[in-house]
Amino acid sequence: MSFSSKIFVRGLATSAKQWSPIKTVTIIGSGLMGSGIAQVAASTGHKVTVVDQTQDIVDKASASIKKSLSRVVKKKFPDDPKAQQTYIADTMGHLTLQTDAVSAVKSADLVVEAIVENLDVKRKLFATLDEAAPQHTVFASNTSSIPIKDIAVATKRGDRFGGLHFFNPVPMMKLVEVIRIPETSEETYNALEAFGKAVGKKTVQCKDEKGFIVNRLLVPYMVESIRLAERGDASTRDIDVAMKLGAGYPMGPFELLDYVGLDTIKFILDGWHESDPTNPLFQPCESLNKLVKENKFGMKTGEGFYSYDK
Ligand SMILES: CCCCCCCC(=O)CC(=O)SCCNC(=O)CCNC(=O)[C@H](O)C(C)(C)COP(=O)(O)OP(=O)(O)OC[C@H]1O[C@@H](n2cnc3c(N)ncnc32)[C@H](O)[C@@H]1OP(=O)(O)O
Ligand SMILES: NC(=O)C1=CN([C@@H]2O[C@H](COP(=O)(O)OP(=O)(O)OC[C@H]3O[C@@H](n4cnc5c(N)ncnc54)[C@H](O)[C@@H]3O)[C@@H](O)[C@H]2O)C=CC1
Numbered sequence: 001m002s003f004s005s006k007i008f009v010r011g012l013a014t015s016a017k018q019w020s021p022i023k024t025v026t027i028i029g030s031g032l033m034g035s036g037i038a039q040v041a042a043s044t045g046h047k048v049t050v051v052d053q054t055q056d057i058v059d060k061a062s063a064s065i066k067k068s069l070s071r072v073v074k075k076k077f078p079d080d081p082k083a084q085q086t087y088i089a090d091t092m093g094h095l096t097l098q099t100d101a102v103s104a105v106k107s108a109d110l111v112v113e114a115i116v117e118n119l120d121v122k123r124k125l126f127a128t129l130d131e132a133a134p135q136h137t138v139f140a141s142n143t144s145s146i147p148i149k150d151i152a153v154a155t156k157r158g159d160r161f162g163g164l165h166f167f168n169p170v171p172m173m174k175l176v177e178v179i180r181i182p183e184t185s186e187e188t189y190n191a192l193e194a195f196g197k198a199v200g201k202k203t204v205q206c207k208d209e210k211g212f213i214v215n216r217l218l219v220p221y222m223v224e225s226i227r228l229a230e231r232g233d234a235s236t237r238d239i240d241v242a243m244k245l246g247a248g249y250p251m252g253p254f255e256l257l258d259y260v261g262l263d264t265i266k267f268i269l270d271g272w273h274e275s276d277p278t279n280p281l282f283q284p285c286e287s288l289n290k291l292v293k294e295n296k297f298g299m300k301t302g303e304g305f306y307s308y309d310k
Pocket of ligand 2: 033118165
Protein backbone atom coordinates (compact mmCIF):
# COMPACT_ATOMS: atom_id res chain seq x y z
CA MET A 1 0.00 0.00 0.00
CA SER A 2 1.39 3.37 -0.90
CA PHE A 3 1.81 6.05 1.73
CA SER A 4 -0.82 8.26 0.11
CA SER A 5 -3.49 5.59 -0.02
CA LYS A 6 -2.81 4.78 3.65
CA ILE A 7 -3.52 8.38 4.59
CA PHE A 8 -6.63 8.56 2.46
CA VAL A 9 -8.21 5.29 3.58
CA ARG A 10 -7.52 5.62 7.28
CA GLY A 11 -8.11 9.36 7.26
CA LEU A 12 -11.73 8.79 6.39
CA ALA A 13 -12.36 6.88 9.55
CA THR A 14 -10.61 8.98 12.17
CA SER A 15 -10.36 12.60 13.18
CA ALA A 16 -7.49 14.53 11.62
CA LYS A 17 -6.28 15.75 15.00
CA GLN A 18 -5.73 12.38 16.63
CA TRP A 19 -4.94 10.27 13.64
CA SER A 20 -1.40 9.83 12.33
CA PRO A 21 -0.30 7.72 9.37
CA ILE A 22 2.96 7.03 11.21
CA LYS A 23 2.81 3.80 13.20
CA THR A 24 6.36 2.46 12.90
CA VAL A 25 9.24 4.78 13.66
CA THR A 26 12.99 4.35 13.45
CA ILE A 27 15.15 6.77 15.40
CA ILE A 28 18.80 6.95 14.37
CA GLY A 29 21.02 8.17 17.22
CA SER A 30 20.25 7.22 20.80
CA GLY A 31 21.91 10.14 22.58
CA LEU A 32 20.18 12.83 24.56
CA MET A 33 17.61 13.67 21.87
CA GLY A 34 17.20 10.30 20.14
CA SER A 35 16.45 8.52 23.41
CA GLY A 36 13.95 11.23 24.39
CA ILE A 37 12.16 11.07 21.02
CA ALA A 38 12.12 7.27 21.21
CA GLN A 39 10.64 7.46 24.71
CA VAL A 40 7.75 9.75 23.79
CA ALA A 41 7.04 7.82 20.57
CA ALA A 42 7.00 4.46 22.37
CA SER A 43 4.91 5.73 25.25
CA THR A 44 2.27 6.92 22.79
CA GLY A 45 1.95 3.47 21.21
CA HIS A 46 4.28 3.69 18.22
CA LYS A 47 6.45 0.73 17.33
CA VAL A 48 9.92 2.20 17.74
CA THR A 49 13.35 0.98 16.70
CA VAL A 50 16.34 2.92 17.99
CA VAL A 51 19.73 2.64 16.34
CA ASP A 52 23.19 3.70 17.47
CA GLN A 53 26.74 2.80 16.68
CA THR A 54 27.54 0.26 19.40
CA GLN A 55 25.69 -2.09 21.73
CA ASP A 56 27.20 -0.28 24.69
CA ILE A 57 25.65 3.02 23.56
CA VAL A 58 22.19 1.54 22.99
CA ASP A 59 22.35 -0.20 26.38
CA LYS A 60 23.05 3.16 28.00
CA ALA A 61 20.14 4.70 26.06
CA SER A 62 17.82 1.96 27.28
CA ALA A 63 18.88 2.65 30.88
CA SER A 64 18.39 6.39 30.47
CA ILE A 65 14.92 5.91 28.98
CA LYS A 66 13.95 3.72 31.94
CA LYS A 67 15.28 6.37 34.34
CA SER A 68 13.35 9.13 32.61
CA LEU A 69 10.19 6.98 32.54
CA SER A 70 10.49 6.40 36.26
CA ARG A 71 10.37 10.20 36.74
CA VAL A 72 7.42 10.53 34.37
CA VAL A 73 5.32 7.85 36.08
CA LYS A 74 5.84 9.32 39.54
CA LYS A 75 3.97 12.37 38.30
CA LYS A 76 1.49 10.54 36.08
CA PHE A 77 0.44 7.89 38.62
CA PRO A 78 1.56 9.33 41.99
CA ASP A 79 -0.18 6.79 44.22
CA ASP A 80 -0.32 3.77 41.96
CA PRO A 81 2.91 1.73 41.82
CA LYS A 82 1.21 -0.95 39.72
CA ALA A 83 0.15 1.56 37.06
CA GLN A 84 3.68 2.98 37.14
CA GLN A 85 5.20 -0.44 36.42
CA THR A 86 2.65 -1.21 33.69
CA TYR A 87 3.33 2.10 31.95
CA ILE A 88 7.08 1.53 32.01
CA ALA A 89 6.75 -2.07 30.81
CA ASP A 90 4.31 -1.09 28.02
CA THR A 91 6.60 1.67 26.81
CA MET A 92 9.71 -0.50 26.91
CA GLY A 93 7.70 -3.21 25.10
CA HIS A 94 7.25 -0.82 22.17
CA LEU A 95 11.01 -0.28 21.89
CA THR A 96 13.71 -2.24 20.10
CA LEU A 97 17.30 -1.07 20.32
CA GLN A 98 19.89 -2.22 17.79
CA THR A 99 23.05 -1.26 15.90
CA ASP A 100 22.08 -1.97 12.27
CA ALA A 101 20.43 1.05 10.61
CA VAL A 102 19.74 -0.67 7.29
CA SER A 103 17.54 -3.45 8.71
CA ALA A 104 15.94 -0.95 11.12
CA VAL A 105 14.39 1.14 8.33
CA LYS A 106 12.96 -1.74 6.30
CA SER A 107 9.48 -1.38 7.76
CA ALA A 108 9.57 2.22 8.97
CA ASP A 109 6.83 4.72 8.18
CA LEU A 110 9.10 7.44 9.53
CA VAL A 111 12.83 7.77 10.17
CA VAL A 112 13.92 10.49 12.61
CA GLU A 113 17.63 11.23 12.53
CA ALA A 114 19.18 12.51 15.77
CA ILE A 115 22.89 11.85 15.27
CA VAL A 116 25.86 14.15 15.65
CA GLU A 117 25.43 17.72 14.30
CA ASN A 118 27.70 17.23 11.28
CA LEU A 119 26.46 17.73 7.72
CA ASP A 120 28.73 15.17 6.05
CA VAL A 121 27.89 12.47 8.59
CA LYS A 122 24.16 13.17 8.28
CA ARG A 123 24.32 13.12 4.47
CA LYS A 124 26.22 9.83 4.43
CA LEU A 125 23.66 8.25 6.75
CA PHE A 126 20.64 9.47 4.76
CA ALA A 127 22.16 8.35 1.42
CA THR A 128 22.46 4.83 2.85
CA LEU A 129 18.97 4.89 4.37
CA ASP A 130 17.48 6.16 1.09
CA GLU A 131 18.60 2.97 -0.62
CA ALA A 132 17.31 0.74 2.18
CA ALA A 133 13.97 2.27 3.16
CA PRO A 134 10.66 1.53 1.44
CA GLN A 135 9.21 4.02 -1.02
CA HIS A 136 6.63 5.42 1.40
CA THR A 137 9.03 6.09 4.30
CA VAL A 138 9.25 9.73 5.37
CA PHE A 139 12.63 11.05 6.52
CA ALA A 140 13.10 13.79 9.11
CA SER A 141 16.11 15.37 10.76
CA ASN A 142 16.14 16.73 14.31
CA THR A 143 19.05 19.07 13.50
CA SER A 144 19.38 22.23 15.61
CA SER A 145 21.15 24.37 13.07
CA ILE A 146 21.85 22.71 9.72
CA PRO A 147 19.51 23.62 6.84
CA ILE A 148 17.20 20.67 6.17
CA LYS A 149 17.58 21.17 2.41
CA ASP A 150 21.36 20.65 2.69
CA ILE A 151 20.76 17.26 4.33
CA ALA A 152 17.88 16.23 2.04
CA VAL A 153 20.03 16.53 -1.11
CA ALA A 154 21.72 13.29 -0.10
CA THR A 155 18.46 11.46 -0.93
CA LYS A 156 16.11 11.08 -3.86
CA ARG A 157 13.09 11.71 -1.65
CA GLY A 158 12.99 15.48 -1.14
CA ASP A 159 9.20 15.30 -1.33
CA ARG A 160 9.24 12.90 1.64
CA PHE A 161 11.77 14.87 3.68
CA GLY A 162 11.34 17.49 6.40
CA GLY A 163 12.50 18.61 9.81
CA LEU A 164 11.13 17.56 13.19
CA HIS A 165 12.86 19.67 15.82
CA PHE A 166 12.27 18.46 19.37
CA PHE A 167 13.47 20.20 22.54
CA ASN A 168 15.58 19.08 25.44
CA PRO A 169 14.46 17.39 27.72
CA VAL A 170 12.09 15.80 25.19
CA PRO A 171 9.73 14.17 27.71
CA MET A 172 9.11 17.56 29.35
CA MET A 173 9.20 20.07 26.51
CA LYS A 174 5.83 20.35 24.82
CA LEU A 175 6.90 21.71 21.42
CA VAL A 176 7.97 20.29 18.08
CA GLU A 177 8.89 22.54 15.19
CA VAL A 178 7.88 21.01 11.86
CA ILE A 179 10.05 22.28 9.04
CA ARG A 180 9.33 22.03 5.37
CA ILE A 181 11.69 22.50 2.45
CA PRO A 182 10.30 23.61 -0.94
CA GLU A 183 10.20 19.96 -2.09
CA THR A 184 8.30 18.67 0.97
CA SER A 185 4.91 17.44 -0.21
CA GLU A 186 1.72 18.46 1.57
CA GLU A 187 1.15 14.83 2.45
CA THR A 188 4.59 14.54 4.05
CA TYR A 189 4.13 17.77 5.96
CA ASN A 190 0.76 16.58 7.24
CA ALA A 191 2.23 13.24 8.28
CA LEU A 192 5.07 14.94 10.20
CA GLU A 193 2.68 17.30 11.91
CA ALA A 194 0.32 14.45 12.80
CA PHE A 195 3.23 12.50 14.27
CA GLY A 196 4.25 15.50 16.41
CA LYS A 197 0.71 15.70 17.76
CA ALA A 198 0.47 11.93 18.21
CA VAL A 199 3.51 12.00 20.52
CA GLY A 200 1.71 14.60 22.63
CA LYS A 201 3.42 17.77 21.46
CA LYS A 202 2.16 21.10 20.23
CA THR A 203 3.44 21.66 16.70
CA VAL A 204 4.45 24.85 14.94
CA GLN A 205 5.29 25.23 11.29
CA CYS A 206 8.46 26.89 10.13
CA LYS A 207 10.44 27.48 6.95
CA ASP A 208 13.92 26.06 6.60
CA GLU A 209 15.67 29.18 7.90
CA LYS A 210 18.58 29.42 10.36
CA GLY A 211 17.51 28.16 13.81
CA PHE A 212 13.86 27.81 12.75
CA ILE A 213 11.84 29.72 15.38
CA VAL A 214 13.15 28.86 18.83
CA ASN A 215 16.90 28.69 18.24
CA ARG A 216 16.83 31.72 15.92
CA LEU A 217 15.61 33.72 18.91
CA LEU A 218 17.35 31.83 21.72
CA VAL A 219 20.90 31.83 20.33
CA PRO A 220 21.15 35.65 19.96
CA TYR A 221 19.50 36.02 23.40
CA MET A 222 22.09 33.75 24.99
CA VAL A 223 25.00 35.39 23.20
CA GLU A 224 23.70 38.83 24.16
CA SER A 225 23.52 37.65 27.79
CA ILE A 226 27.20 36.68 27.62
CA ARG A 227 28.09 40.05 26.13
CA LEU A 228 26.14 41.80 28.92
CA ALA A 229 28.20 39.91 31.53
CA GLU A 230 31.43 40.49 29.57
CA ARG A 231 30.84 44.24 29.72
CA GLY A 232 30.48 43.95 33.49
CA ASP A 233 26.92 45.28 33.42
CA ALA A 234 25.70 42.48 35.70
CA SER A 235 26.90 39.14 37.09
CA THR A 236 25.90 35.83 35.49
CA ARG A 237 23.98 34.93 38.67
CA ASP A 238 22.02 38.19 38.61
CA ILE A 239 21.28 37.89 34.89
CA ASP A 240 19.88 34.40 35.55
CA VAL A 241 17.81 35.56 38.50
CA ALA A 242 16.55 38.53 36.48
CA MET A 243 15.39 36.48 33.51
CA LYS A 244 13.75 33.83 35.71
CA LEU A 245 11.90 36.23 37.98
CA GLY A 246 11.49 39.15 35.61
CA ALA A 247 10.70 37.33 32.40
CA GLY A 248 9.33 34.04 33.72
CA TYR A 249 11.92 31.79 32.04
CA PRO A 250 12.36 28.40 33.79
CA MET A 251 16.15 28.75 33.53
CA GLY A 252 18.33 31.82 33.26
CA PRO A 253 20.47 32.17 30.09
CA PHE A 254 23.68 30.95 31.77
CA GLU A 255 21.92 27.96 33.32
CA LEU A 256 20.49 27.15 29.90
CA LEU A 257 23.86 27.66 28.19
CA ASP A 258 25.46 25.15 30.58
CA TYR A 259 22.47 22.80 30.21
CA VAL A 260 22.51 22.79 26.39
CA GLY A 261 26.31 22.68 26.18
CA LEU A 262 28.72 25.51 25.36
CA ASP A 263 30.35 23.46 22.60
CA THR A 264 26.94 23.16 20.90
CA ILE A 265 26.23 26.89 21.13
CA LYS A 266 29.69 27.70 19.78
CA PHE A 267 29.25 25.24 16.93
CA ILE A 268 25.94 26.85 15.96
CA LEU A 269 27.20 30.42 16.31
CA ASP A 270 30.36 29.70 14.28
CA GLY A 271 28.30 28.09 11.51
CA TRP A 272 25.86 30.99 11.30
CA HIS A 273 28.71 33.52 11.45
CA GLU A 274 30.43 31.75 8.56
CA SER A 275 27.34 31.84 6.37
CA ASP A 276 26.28 35.39 7.39
CA PRO A 277 29.52 37.12 8.50
CA THR A 278 28.20 40.67 8.72
CA ASN A 279 25.18 39.86 10.91
CA PRO A 280 25.86 41.52 14.31
CA LEU A 281 23.81 38.83 16.09
CA PHE A 282 26.17 36.09 14.96
CA GLN A 283 29.53 37.64 15.87
CA PRO A 284 31.97 35.39 17.78
CA CYS A 285 31.82 35.58 21.54
CA GLU A 286 35.07 35.81 23.49
CA SER A 287 34.20 34.15 26.80
CA LEU A 288 32.27 31.39 25.06
CA ASN A 289 35.32 30.62 22.89
CA LYS A 290 37.59 30.68 25.95
CA LEU A 291 35.47 28.23 27.95
CA VAL A 292 35.15 25.84 25.02
CA LYS A 293 38.91 25.98 24.42
CA GLU A 294 39.37 24.94 28.06
CA ASN A 295 36.94 22.02 27.51
CA LYS A 296 34.45 23.61 29.87
CA PHE A 297 31.26 22.69 28.04
CA GLY A 298 28.78 23.12 30.92
CA MET A 299 26.93 20.47 32.93
CA LYS A 300 28.22 17.55 30.88
CA THR A 301 31.89 18.32 31.72
CA GLY A 302 31.20 19.55 35.26
CA GLU A 303 32.07 23.15 34.47
CA GLY A 304 30.93 25.95 32.20
CA PHE A 305 29.71 29.31 33.38
CA TYR A 306 29.01 27.47 36.67
CA SER A 307 30.56 24.41 38.35
CA TYR A 308 28.68 21.15 38.89
CA ASP A 309 29.24 18.00 40.93
CA LYS A 310 29.97 15.27 38.40
C1 LIG B 1 19.27 27.24 22.97
C2 LIG B 1 20.29 27.69 21.99
C3 LIG B 1 20.62 26.68 20.94
C4 LIG B 1 20.82 25.33 21.49
C5 LIG B 1 20.85 24.31 20.41
C6 LIG B 1 20.54 22.97 20.85
C7 LIG B 1 19.22 22.91 21.55
C8 LIG B 1 18.08 22.92 20.60
O1 LIG B 1 18.16 22.75 19.39
C9 LIG B 1 16.73 23.14 21.14
C10 LIG B 1 16.60 23.06 22.61
O2 LIG B 1 16.37 22.04 23.16
S1 LIG B 1 16.82 24.52 23.43
C11 LIG B 1 16.57 24.09 25.10
C12 LIG B 1 15.11 24.02 25.43
N1 LIG B 1 14.96 23.65 26.82
C13 LIG B 1 14.76 24.55 27.77
O3 LIG B 1 14.69 25.76 27.53
C14 LIG B 1 14.66 23.99 29.15
C15 LIG B 1 14.29 25.03 30.14
N2 LIG B 1 14.14 24.41 31.45
C16 LIG B 1 12.98 23.83 31.84
O4 LIG B 1 12.00 23.83 31.14
C17 LIG B 1 13.01 23.18 33.21
O5 LIG B 1 14.05 23.76 33.92
C18 LIG B 1 13.20 21.63 33.12
C19 LIG B 1 11.94 21.01 32.55
C20 LIG B 1 14.40 21.22 32.27
C21 LIG B 1 13.49 21.04 34.49
O6 LIG B 1 12.63 21.54 35.40
P1 LIG B 1 13.17 22.04 36.82
O7 LIG B 1 14.19 23.07 36.55
O8 LIG B 1 11.97 22.39 37.62
O9 LIG B 1 13.94 20.80 37.41
P2 LIG B 1 13.43 19.45 38.04
O10 LIG B 1 12.85 19.73 39.39
O11 LIG B 1 14.60 18.54 37.96
O12 LIG B 1 12.33 18.91 37.08
C22 LIG B 1 11.00 19.35 37.06
C23 LIG B 1 10.12 18.23 36.62
O13 LIG B 1 10.52 17.77 35.34
C24 LIG B 1 10.69 16.35 35.35
N3 LIG B 1 11.83 16.05 34.47
C25 LIG B 1 12.90 16.83 34.26
N4 LIG B 1 13.70 16.27 33.33
C26 LIG B 1 13.12 15.10 32.97
C27 LIG B 1 13.47 14.08 32.06
N5 LIG B 1 14.59 14.12 31.32
N6 LIG B 1 12.63 13.02 31.93
C28 LIG B 1 11.52 12.96 32.66
N7 LIG B 1 11.12 13.90 33.53
C29 LIG B 1 11.92 14.96 33.69
C30 LIG B 1 10.91 15.96 36.77
O14 LIG B 1 10.27 14.74 37.05
C31 LIG B 1 10.26 17.09 37.56
O15 LIG B 1 8.94 16.80 37.93
P3 LIG B 1 8.52 16.92 39.47
O16 LIG B 1 9.03 15.64 40.05
O17 LIG B 1 7.03 17.04 39.45
O18 LIG B 1 9.19 18.15 40.02
N1 LIG C 1 21.16 18.54 22.64
C1 LIG C 1 20.10 19.32 22.42
O1 LIG C 1 19.66 20.07 23.31
C2 LIG C 1 19.43 19.26 21.10
C3 LIG C 1 20.03 18.66 20.00
N2 LIG C 1 19.37 18.63 18.79
C4 LIG C 1 19.98 17.98 17.63
O2 LIG C 1 19.76 16.57 17.75
C5 LIG C 1 20.87 15.85 17.20
C6 LIG C 1 21.44 14.94 18.26
O3 LIG C 1 21.85 15.70 19.36
P1 LIG C 1 22.13 15.04 20.79
O4 LIG C 1 21.15 13.97 21.05
O5 LIG C 1 22.28 16.16 21.73
O6 LIG C 1 23.55 14.35 20.53
P2 LIG C 1 24.25 13.17 21.34
O7 LIG C 1 25.71 13.36 21.14
O8 LIG C 1 23.71 13.07 22.71
O9 LIG C 1 23.78 11.86 20.54
C7 LIG C 1 24.13 11.61 19.23
C8 LIG C 1 24.17 10.10 19.07
O10 LIG C 1 24.27 9.78 17.69
C9 LIG C 1 25.12 8.65 17.59
N3 LIG C 1 25.61 8.59 16.21
C10 LIG C 1 26.53 9.38 15.62
N4 LIG C 1 26.69 9.00 14.34
C11 LIG C 1 25.84 7.96 14.12
C12 LIG C 1 25.54 7.15 13.00
N5 LIG C 1 26.14 7.33 11.82
N6 LIG C 1 24.62 6.17 13.14
C13 LIG C 1 23.98 5.99 14.33
N7 LIG C 1 24.23 6.73 15.42
C14 LIG C 1 25.15 7.71 15.32
C15 LIG C 1 26.17 8.86 18.65
O11 LIG C 1 26.81 7.63 18.98
C16 LIG C 1 25.35 9.44 19.78
O12 LIG C 1 24.86 8.45 20.65
C17 LIG C 1 21.83 16.91 16.66
O13 LIG C 1 21.56 17.13 15.31
C18 LIG C 1 21.49 18.15 17.51
O14 LIG C 1 21.80 19.34 16.83
C19 LIG C 1 18.11 19.14 18.63
C20 LIG C 1 17.45 19.70 19.69
C21 LIG C 1 18.07 19.84 21.02
